[in-house]
Amino acid sequence: MSQDYAVPALAVGDFIEVETEIKRSRFICFLARITSRNEALMFQSSLKQRFPDASHHCLAFIAGPPEGNTVVGFDDDGEPGGTAGKPMLNVLQHKGIGELCAVVVRYFGGIKLGAGGLVRAYGASVQAACDELPVEQRVAMKTGIVTIDYASEQVVRHLLEGFKGEVVSHAYSEAVNLEVSLPEVEHQSFGLRVSEASKGQAIIRWSDE
Template identity: 40%
Template sequence: MDEKRYRIPAGFHRVEQDIERSRFITTVAHAPTVEEAKAFIARVREEFQDANHNCWAYVVGPPGSTAQVGMSDDGEPHGTAGRPMLTALLHGGVGDVAVVVTRYFGGTLLGKGGLVRAYTGSVQQGLEALPTTERVRKVRLAVELEYASIDGFRRMLPEHEAQVLSEEYAATVGYRVELPVTRVDAFRTALTDLTLGQVLIETLESEG
């Protein structure tokens, strides 16, 4: 798993199903931080405050990462909701994700095995149709080069998924550039070759 590039939810997503007369509503969202995961959970709990249970789980970080996770059975028998939901998330191939499964009890007891299947299946159903996008960790560089290298520099930007944030013209030309961290080494090499070494490249900051 490349921790610098991975799938994340593209937005808010909701599905629902009925199991033995109980209504299960699954809400999935992007959660790049623990704080945002908890805020999302609180919003869903507020929306469905009349439900019997609002069970939840989240994984902050790359798919399968257990460094920042959380879960809650929210009143269901211990181990029948939060843990199965988290397990489904960890195997779902999506990172930075939070999910709440809301249950309106329909009068039929599902038993522990039935609950585990219901909550696992609800998360899997939510992930199946989830719109996703790619999270790309990026880095910003300061680049200083001669005027003669401007055209070549601009032509090489798309190949390295690099974007110019600002430019400044003086005795030389200065750029601030943002690009995926996985592209930095190749970008440095290509830029050094292009300018025959007449370039200054400084790392400014990286995100995530």
């Protein structure tokens, strides 16, 4: 079963940007919502193109739920090993937010921070950005096909609306076939209500059952 969890309240292509300065070095943290390693790498690449003169473009991401068996990764992008990407990822993991990517663009200010200083600086940069990040709850959805007679269509549509679902597509032939999507926690109750309304004549085929 899929699960509900917190995710960035950002549309595709949107991001937030927060800049901090530590010993003359600029650390500009960008946060975006991603669902795969490839999307994270593409986001990092886009910032390398936007800031080609920056010293580093370090990456950390969680490409799924914040806990459990999920895809995570990081990239120090030329900083000493373990001083950038890993501390960035540690901050993300402690936030309990899924589908989150952080890229910190650094402009070196002429003063070396040392390994410990870099760890603190990159962690603080991501922390500052996360403090500004809008978050929403990702609701696990269930899809299926409801096959009903024409007389029951409007009743089923009304029931679906009450369960905060929607009709994704429809097809009309001898019967009505509605492709529906609704919160996973509601799908069994919805099925019972549809069965009652159609006097047991409706057929529901859920996508993963």
